Amino acid sequence: MKKIIVFLAVILTIIITTNTAAFEIEIQKEVEVSSAEIYLGEIAQIKAPELSDSALSELKNLVFKSSPGPGYQKRLSRVLVDLSIQNLDYKKSQFKLRMPATVIVRRRSRVITEDEISRLVKDYLKTELDFKAEDILIESKSSTHNIEIAAGDYQIKVAENQNLSLPDINLKLEIWQNDKKIRSLFYPVKVKLLLKVLTADKSLKSNSKINKSDFSIREQKISGDPTEVIQSWSEVDFNNVQLSRRLKKGEILKSNYLKTPYVVKWGQKLHLKVEVNNIKVSTFVEAKERGKIGEIITVENLNSGYQFQVEVVSPTEVKMISD
Numbered sequence: 220m221k222k223i224i225v226f227l228a229v230i231l232t233i234i235i236t237t238n239t240a241a242f243e244i245e246i247q248k249e250v251e252v253s254s255a256e257i258y259l260g261e262i263a264q265i266k267a268p269e270l271s272d273s274a275l276s277e278l279k280n281l282v283f284k285s286s287p288g289p290g291y292q293k294r295l296s297r298v299l300v301d302l303s304i305q306n307l308d309y310k311k312s313q314f315k316l317r318m319p320a321t322v323i324v325r326r327r328s329r330v331i332t333e334d335e336i337s338r339l340v341k342d343y344l345k346t347e348l349d350f351k352a353e354d355i356l357i358e359s360k361s362s363t364h365n366i367e368i369a370a371g372d373y374q375i376k377v378a379e380n381q382n383l384s385l386p387d388i389n390l391k392l393e394i395w396q397n398d399k400k401i402r403s404l405f406y407p408v409k410v411k412l413l414l415k416v417l418t419a420d421k422s423l424k425s426n427s428k429i430n431k432s433d434f435s436i437r438e439q440k441i442s443g444d445p446t447e448v449i450q451s452w453s454e455v456d457f458n459n460v461q462l463s464r465r466l467k468k469g470e471i472l473k474s475n476y477l478k479t480p481y482v483v484k485w486g487q488k489l490h491l492k493v494e495v496n497n498i499k500v501s502t503f504v505e506a507k508e509r510g511k512i513g514e515i516i517t518v519e520n521l522n523s524g525y526q527f528q529v530e531v532v533s534p535t536e537v538k539m540i541s542d
Contacts, residue, residue, distance in 0.1 A: 242267030246318035253327045253370050257283045289328035290367045294321050327370035360407040386410050386442045412441040417449045417472040425465045447473040482534040483510040490536045
């Protein structure tokens with residue numbers, strides 16, 4: 220009788236030992252992750268009082284697959300989880316897995332707003348452009364809306380070697396997370412400048428001579444290369460320039476709208492003054508080419524036929540070129 224009792228006790232002990240799991244794992248039908256890979260420790264509740272710290276850490280760090288992109292989802296099968304745990308040298312009898320046949324895994328995310336990107340771009344341009352910040356007007360041309368990225372800290376950086384030619388700038392931006400560039404994007408803007416410039420007070424014809432009274436200095440929004448815009452009276456030699464195109468009332472005066480006219484024609488007789496040994500001598504020469512004031516042209520001595528170069532001083536006078 221005693222032998223029978225002992226035998227039954229041994230059998231019962233074996234049954235109890237065999238059916239007692241070393242740990243339990245529970246995974247809900249839908250879970251969220253933050254990491255780039257799906258770890259068991261991030262999606263499951265693990266009850267493992269009998270496991271050592273190192274064994275528990277190995278279990279938590281078990282990777283099944285890469286995580287979905289921010290805002291997306293992936294499916295994780297029970298079969299994959301079961302086999303992956305067994306690959307850690309655990310028998311099926313040593314753990315209990317509670318999860319549906321398929322689990323939906325979503326990636327936690329955060330949103331970078333278009334307003335945040337716009338503020339960064341404006342701050343950058345107002346720092347980098349060589350104008351007063353209050354004189355720079357920036358208009359976004361971007362179709363970029365909110366950007367969804369993985370949850371966690373991030374940085375938006377302006378890429379190196381930017382082309383900041385006005386008025387149209389296409390700024391390259393980079394989004395970084397965990398010291399890695401995760402995305403690049405272009406943010407186009409149109410830049411205008413608020414400058415005081417010479418503005419026509421009346422309509423002026425092409426090829427007409429201009430006067431200071433034809434213009435006034437007004438504050439205007441400038442689109443394009445500001446170096447062409449005339450901002451002060453000292454930039455214009457009103458005595459020697461003409462308009463190269465028609466200018467409407469209220470239009471801005473630019474340097475490429477001006478031209479210096481030819482004042483000397485080919486074959487024209489010109490007065491030449493020469494000083495030799497403190498003695499002033501004047502004579503007449505004939506122009507052998509057209510010329511503008513300040514230009515060097517070829518002339519011919521009417522008496523000797525000798526040709527040489529002179530500088531145009533006025534429509535009727537030239538002078539010898541100094542060595």
